[in-house]
Amino acid sequence: MMGSIYALVTLGFVLAFRSIDAFNFFHGELYMLGGFLGFAFNSLLKLPMIPSLFLAIVITGLVGIMVERIAIRPLLSAPRFQIIFATATLGLIIRHSILLYTKAEAKLFPQYLPATPLKILNIQYKPQQLLVIAMTVILIISLYAFFGKTKLGKAMRASASNIRAAVLMGVNVDLTQMLTFGIASVLGAAAGILAAPLFIVDANMGQFMINKVFCVAILGGLNSTTGAIIAGYLLGITENLVGGYISTDYQDAIAFVIIILVLIVRPTGIMGKKALVKV
Numbered sequence: 001m002m003g004s005i006y007a008l009v010t011l012g013f014v015l016a017f018r019s020i021d022a023f024n025f026f027h028g029e030l031y032m033l034g035g036f037l038g039f040a041f042n043s044l045l046k047l048p049m050i051p052s053l054f055l056a057i058v059i060t061g062l063v064g065i066m067v068e069r070i071a072i073r074p075l076l077s078a079p080r081f082q083i084i085f086a087t088a089t090l091g092l093i094i095r096h097s098i099l100l101y102t103k104a105e106a107k108l109f110p111q112y113l114p115a116t117p118l119k120i121l122n123i124q125y126k127p128q129q130l131l132v133i134a135m136t137v138i139l140i141i142s143l144y145a146f147f148g149k150t151k152l153g154k155a156m157r158a159s160a161s162n163i164r165a166a167v168l169m170g171v172n173v174d175l176t177q178m179l180t181f182g183i184a185s186v187l188g189a190a191a192g193i194l195a196a197p198l199f200i201v202d203a204n205m206g207q208f209m210i211n212k213v214f215c216v217a218i219l220g221g222l223n224s225t226t227g228a229i230i231a232g233y234l235l236g237i238t239e240n241l242v243g244g245y246i247s248t249d250y251q252d253a254i255a256f257v258i259i260i261l262v263l264i265v266r267p268t269g270i271m272g273k274k275a276l277v278k279v
Contacts, residue, residue: 001129003236004136005195009209010216010228011140012187017222018160019180022080026067026087027188028210029094033060034189035196035205036098039109049112057189064185065178073177091206098203109196132194139190140229143183156180215255219262221269231270 009031016024034056041052071086113131117124147153158166159176167173192205199205216235220227235255243251262269 001132001198001236002240003233004133005191005232006212006216006236007229007232008136008139008191008194009188010213010220010232011143011225012184012191013213013217014220014222014225014228015160015180015187016184017217018225019156019177019184020068020072020076020083022072022083023214024067024072024087024181024184025084025210026064026071026091026094027184028206028208028213029091030060030064030185030188030206031192031195031209032098032201032203032206033063033094034192035109035201036107036192036203037189038193038196039107039201042110043107049110053112053193056193057186060189060192061182061186064188065182068178068181072181073174091210095203095206102203104203107201109199109201111197113197126198128194128197132198135190135194139187143225152176152179212255215259217269218259219269221271224269224271227269227271 009027012030013024013027016027037056037059038053041047041055042049045052047055067087067090071090072083075083075086111128113127115126117126118130119125147157155166155171156176156179158169158171159173160180163173166176212235216231217228219235220229220231235258238258239251239254242254
């Protein structure tokens with residue numbers, strides 16, 4: 001289940017990275033916004049659960065597009081560290097705004113599936129855990145079909161691979177980059193909404209997630225969506241094995257240990273190719 005969440009958020013992070021060739025450190029806040037907006041619409045505004053979740057995903061997607069239009073696009077010709085600084089600063093503003101609004105209190109996300117566990121092959125599962133895994137698989141398959149079978153998806157892939165060649169082929173690069181950020185933001189929001197009923201909604205949940213996402217992206221290869229998926233599941237399963245069989249004290253540290261080993265043995269990651277980062 002944790003692997004599914006890591007894979008979903010990191011997939012969006014890698015899509016954004018391939019689009020602008022720089023880290024988008026606002027991506028963790030998209031995960032947080034998805035969960036927080038879903039909570040706000042349902043618990044504070046008393047909207048039904050389904051419309052609340054739908055609105056949360058749509059608004060978070062629009063926020064991601066606005067970040068791309070306002071903070072990232074004007075800096076595409078600038079050194080990449082400026083994009084990193086801009087997205088990290090926006091993340092701080094959003095995070096501390098939510099902290100002020102909630103008075104740094106964590107919120108319990110309402111359960112929208114039965115809490116009674118299901119027993120399959122003598123193992124108990126929460127319905128929400130199964131939903132996380134099922135929705136992740138559905139979203140991944142849908143994305144691969146979109147990028148591989150549709151004209152727009154192929155244009156987005158072309159823009160991510162080589163902007164100059166895409167422009168020469170008549171691809172509207174501005175549109176494809178905007179849509180890529182919208183899709184990446186929707187993936188982050190979906191992961192936040194799927195994970196929120198299992199944990200808590202907190203303004204700092206995005207900061208926690210971006211640390212894990214960065215590790216997963218490095219492990220899988222920054223320019224590989226398939227690597228992001230494999231690495232997400234690898235890290236999620238490894239963390240829980242370490243927590244269950246060794247100690248929970250080492251559960252979070254294992255991510256950084258894996259990153260150090262990967263950087264030593266294979267700096268480009270599991271499925272990464274040539275490094276694309278520009279400073």
